[in-house]
Amino acid sequence: MKPTLPQGTRDFSAEVVRKRNYIFNKIRTVFELYGFQPLETPAMENLETLMGKYGEEGDKLIFKILNNGLDNPAKHSKAKEDFEKILEGKNTTGITERALRYDLTIPFARYVAMNHGQLSFPFKRHQIQPVWRADRPQRGRYREFYQCDADVVGSTSLLNEVELTNIYATVFEKLGVAVEIKINSRKILTALAEICGGADKMMDITIAIDKLDKIGIEKVKEELQQRGLNDEQVALIEQYLLIEGNNVEKLIKLKELIGSNKTGNKGIDEIEFILNYQTTNHKLQTDFTLARGLNYYTGIIFEVKAKDAQMGSIGGGGRYDDLTGLFGVPNIPGVGISFGVDRIYDVMEELKLFPEAVQTGTQVLFFNLGEAESKTAFGLMQQLRGKGISCEIFHEQAKFDKQFKYADKKGIPFAVIIGTKEMEEGTAVIKNLKTGEQQSILQSDLQAFSF
RNA sequence: GAGGUUGUAGCUCAGUUGGUUAGAGCGUCAGUUUGUGGCACUGAAGGCCGGGGGUUCGAGACCCCUCAUCCUCCCCA
Numbered sequence: 001m002k003p004t005l006p007q008g009t010r011d012f013s014a015e016v017v018r019k020r021n022y023i024f025n026k027i028r029t030v031f032e033l034y035g036f037q038p039l040e041t042p043a044m045e046n047l048e049t050l051m052g053k054y055g056e057e058g059d060k061l062i063f064k065i066l067n068n069g070l071d072n073p074a075k076h077s078k079a080k081e082d083f084e085k086i087l088e089g090k091n092t093t094g095i096t097e098r099a100l101r102y103d104l105t106i107p108f109a110r111y112v113a114m115n116h117g118q119l120s121f122p123f124k125r126h127q128i129q130p131v132w133r134a135d136r137p138q139r140g141r142y143r144e145f146y147q148c149d150a151d152v153v154g155s156t157s158l159l160n161e162v163e164l165t166n167i168y169a170t171v172f173e174k175l176g177v178a179v180e181i182k183i184n185s186r187k188i189l190t191a192l193a194e195i196c197g198g199a200d201k202m203m204d205i206t207i208a209i210d211k212l213d214k215i216g217i218e219k220v221k222e223e224l225q226q227r228g229l230n231d232e233q234v235a236l237i238e239q240y241l242l243i244e245g246n247n248v249e250k251l252i253k254l255k256e257l258i259g260s261n262k263t264g265n266k267g268i269d270e271i272e273f274i275l276n277y278q279t280t281n282h283k284l285q286t287d288f289t290l291a292r293g294l295n296y297y298t299g300i301i302f303e304v305k306a307k308d309a310q311m312g313s314i315g316g317g318g319r320y321d322d323l324t325g326l327f328g329v330p331n332i333p334g335v336g337i338s339f340g341v342d343r344i345y346d347v348m349e350e351l352k353l354f355p356e357a358v359q360t361g362t363q364v365l366f367f368n369l370g371e372a373e374s375k376t377a378f379g380l381m382q383q384l385r386g387k388g389i390s391c392e393i394f395h396e397q398a399k400f401d402k403q404f405k406y407a408d409k410k411g412i413p414f415a416v417i418i419g420t421k422e423m424e425e426g427t428a429v430i431k432n433l434k435t436g437e438q439q440s441i442l443q444s445d446l447q448a449f450s451f
Numbered sequence: 452g453a454g455g456u457u458g459u460a461g462c463u464c465a466g467u468u469g470g471u472u473a474g475a476g477c478g479u480c481a482g483u484u485u486g487u488g489g490c491a492c493u494g495a496a497g498g499c500c501g502g503g504g505g506u507u508c509g510a511g512a513c514c515c516c517u518c519a520u521c522c523u524c525c526c527c528a
Contacts (some may be wrong), residue, residue, distance in 0.1 A: 404488030404489080421486080
């Protein structure tokens with residue numbers, strides 16, 4: 001049998017793990033800097049917890065876990081009956097009652113709903129864990145990938161949104177990735193639907209206009225018509241889509257269009273609050289075509305795109321008024337953002353943004369040149385390790401040639417050579433493998449050497 | 452779920468209108484006489500040509516099916 005990997009999953013070799021950790025560490029550090037505390041939840045949730053939270057399409061992409069013990073003869077008839085329901089497209093706890101988590105937000109909402117009595121609000125948590133989606137893999141899309149989330153619940157203050165946009169800006173600046181941080185408000189989209197006279201068409205409108213930069217305005221208009229909007233409505237939406245300029249100019253034009261619509265003006269106020277709050281907001285870009293698929297968003301929404309790479313969004317998030325309400329605990333509003341590490345990695349790899357220093361593994365290789373020699377080397381090596389310097393000793397006595405090549409291939413910068421001559425003198429030769437320079441020092445001075 | 456692409460050595464790929472024992476580069480391993488690597492040279496190992504069926508005297512090449520892969524759409528990180 002030929003071993004293979006499940007579709008859309010990957011192994012990560014040392015080099016890749018180090019680069020990924022570099023990203024994780026930057027994100028985690030900034031999360032902590034802003035006062036977010038870590039949380040981890042199980043890989044699997046009850047299917048019931050996840051179903052119906054991500055829209056119809058989302059439900060299809062949830063990985064479901066087959067129940068154990070279905071082959072139990074005593075339960076055959078029940079199992080067959082339940083399976084009939086599966087064939088009809090329904091889920092049943094008789095066949096599957098657990099599923100792999102699809103994102104980190106819903107498990108978090110479940111956690112908050114379960115523990116709201118113990119948590120002090122506002123509650124700020126960050127979470128860095130893998131999620132799974134039964135999507136068709138392609139460029140920048142995997143079936144197992146990491147999300148890094150930061151969410152604040154129990155507060156409606158827009159200051160939270162300001163903080164989150166700052167986290168985005170800070171992290172990507174630290175990573176050296178040039179990005180556009182787009183913001184919009186679902187309230188503005190709602191207003192647009194209301195003005196069109198089709199509040200019920202809100203979803204159709206947002207789905208269509210979200211594709212603007214991909215398919216162009218003409219195709220969007222076609223799609224709107226297909227979705228049952230009349231010419232007048234389409235014309236209005238076209239005006240909306242044609243809004244251009246910098247943030248200030250866009251807002252002026254939008255206000256003209258929205259007029260006195262209450263919801264719309266609220267959305268505009270929110271955006272203006274965030275834009276005016278700080279001086280670093282030049283990184284934020286209003287984008288009224290931004291819609292986002294997840295249907296629990298109700299206020300400000302975010303999306304981050306890399307400037308110099310062809311890649312889908314590398315981060316996204318938004319405000320949700322009542323996520324825990326789905327779990328029987330109403331009135332806990334929240335807002336959160338997410339980083340897509342796997343895509344950030346792909347972008348950074350493409351643009352060669354990883355610093356070389358990321359790949360420092362073993363610092364020193366001790367040569368193995370005999371029984372007594374290796375014992376001496378071993379003792380010295382342990383001393384260096386005690387000082388926090390990562391070292392290795394060659395696994396067996398071998399020719400110089402071999403040991404050098406090993407060091408070379410692993411990118412180990414220093415070799416410590418202790419042979420018969422050094423044993424007699426109580427010295428050690430330290431060789432810098434990059435420059436070729438070497439020097440002989442007393443073994444007792446090795447600890448003090450700066451590698 | 453719909454459409455397309457590509458499957459030949461560990462990796463990247465050649466392989467003529469179908470014609471003997473299947474090719475290169477890189478990598479791996481071993482040597483180039485036993486305390487100084489990267490270079491060079493020599494040699495070796497390594498392939499059910501993704502799998503199954505068919506056409507043919509003959510298939511890595513052609514046809515059908517299947518699996519895998521990558522990409523596009525949908526949707527998303």
